Amino acid sequence: MPSPVPLYKYRALLLSQSFFIKDNAAELRLHAHKYDFDMAFFSEVSQFVAAVEGDTGNGLFVIDLDALHNMQSDMLDSRKTLMLGELLQRLPAGKEYVYLQSSRQGGRYLLQQKLVDCHCLAYAEKPIANDVLVDKLFKLFVQQKRGDLVRLMHLGDMSGMDEACLHKARIELVEHDQAQTLHLRVRELQPDLVLVSDAEFARTESLAWVLKKNIEADPVREIVLLQRQPDAALMQRALANGFDAVLPAGDAGLLCAQLVNRASKIRVSKDLISKDRATGLLNKVGLQQKAQELIRQAAREERLLAYGVIDIDKFKTINDTWGHYFGDIVLKRLAVCLASHLGERDLLSRFGGEEFVLVFWDCTVEEGWARLDAMRRAFGALPFEVRAGDVRRFSFSGGMAAYPACQTENALFLRADAMLYEAKQGGRDRICPAPIARAAA
Incomplete structure (x- = not known):
C-alpha cells in the first residue's frame, strides 16, 4: 500500500533564474518538505503573478532579483531601473514579498528603499545556503500570523480616540474612570499599554510610579501621558514621574498611528521575552x-x-x-x-x-x-x-x-x-x- 501523499498547507512561490531553479529546486523542495511546506518555482513573471493572484492566503512570495537579467524580453524596456520598476508595478497589490539580492545589490541604499516602499516583507543577501533559506522562510510563515492582541487601558477623557482604527490593528481598548483604583484594574487585566490623560496626571502625579513599583509589574508595559494642550513643564514632570512617553491627543488619526506603532514595538519586545526562537511559539x-x-x-x-x-x-x-x-x-x-x-x-x-x-x-x-x-x-x-x-x-x-x-x-x-x-x-x-x-x- 503506497504511503499517503503529504498535503502541505503552506507554499513558497519563488521567481528565479532558470539556472538557479535547475541547480537548487530539488534540494530546496526537499528541505521545505521537512518543514511541512511546499515550494513552487517560476521563471516567467506572468506565471508568477498569476500564481500569486490565485493564492488562498497560505503563500509566501519570493523574488530573486537576479532573475531580472534574464527577463528583458518579457519587459518593455531593457534598462535595469525600469525593469525593476515594471516588475514592482506588475506584482499584485495587497501582498508582501521576500527579495533575494546579491551583495552588490544589497549595498545600494536606493534599491533597498525602493523595495521597502513596494510591500517588502523581508530581503536577504545571496549567496545563502538552501537549508538556511528554507529555515528563514519557515520563520516568516510563523511570523505572518496575526499579531497578538495588545490591550490598551485608558484613564480619563476618551474623546478623540479612534476605536475602529485601534480594533483593526488588534488593539483592545479598555476604559477606566477611577485613578485611585487604576493599579487594581491593571493588576487584574494586565494591559500592555496604559494611557493617562493630562487632567488625571495633574490631579495625581504618582500614577505611573504606583503601577511600576509593583514587583510583579510587566517590564514591557508602557505608561503614556496623553496631552491635550502643549505644556513643556508638564511633559518634563510626567517623564520624571515614571511615564515612558508623552503623546499629543489632538488629532485622532495621528494618535491612532502612534499607538499602532507603539503596539507593534510592544509585540516585538514581548516576543523577545516570551517566544521560542526555533518554533515561534510561546516559551x-x-x-x-x-x-x-x-x-x-x-x-x-x-x-x-x-x-x-x-x-x-x-x-x-x-x-x-x-x-x-x-x-x-x-x-x-x-x-x-x-x-x-x-x-x-x-x-x-x-x-x-x-x-x-x-x-x-x-x-x-x-x-x-x-x-x-x-x-x-x-x-x-x-x-x-x-x-x-x-x-x-x-x-x-x-x-x-x-x-x-x-x-x-x-x-x-x-x-x-x-x-x-x-x-x-x-x-x-x-x-x-x-x-x-x-x-x-
Missing part, C-alpha cells in the same frame, strides 16, 4: 503569563479550560539516530501541526525540549482530550523522510487537566504532567486520562 515564561491571564478571564466569565501537556515519544532516539538537525525539524513540524488545530483564544507553548503545552478555552476536559487526540493522530500521519526512500512516522503522548478542578497554572501543569507520565508508562502514543465512555469501550 515557558510566555505561557505562564498568558495562562494566568486566561485563568483570570475564565474565572470572570465562568468558563472552563482544558490544559494539555505533550511529549514526543522517544525523542532522544530520534536525535541520536538522525541527528539534532533532524530533531529540530520534527519539533518545528509538530509546532505547525498543533497550531493548525488551535482556536482564536487557545494557547500553545514549546515548554522546553520536546515538551509542549496547550490550553483550550471554554473547553471541558473530555472535549480537550478529543481535540488533543485528533492532533496526535494528525502528527502520527506526517511522513518524515529520514534519508532517501526511508520514510518514518513519529508519535507523542499527552496528559490532560481541567480548570476549575485545578485552580492555578502550576496546579494544571502538575496534574497534566502526571497524566503524561501515565500515558508514557501505558505504552506511549496516547492521551491520558481517556474519557470514561471511551475507556469502557
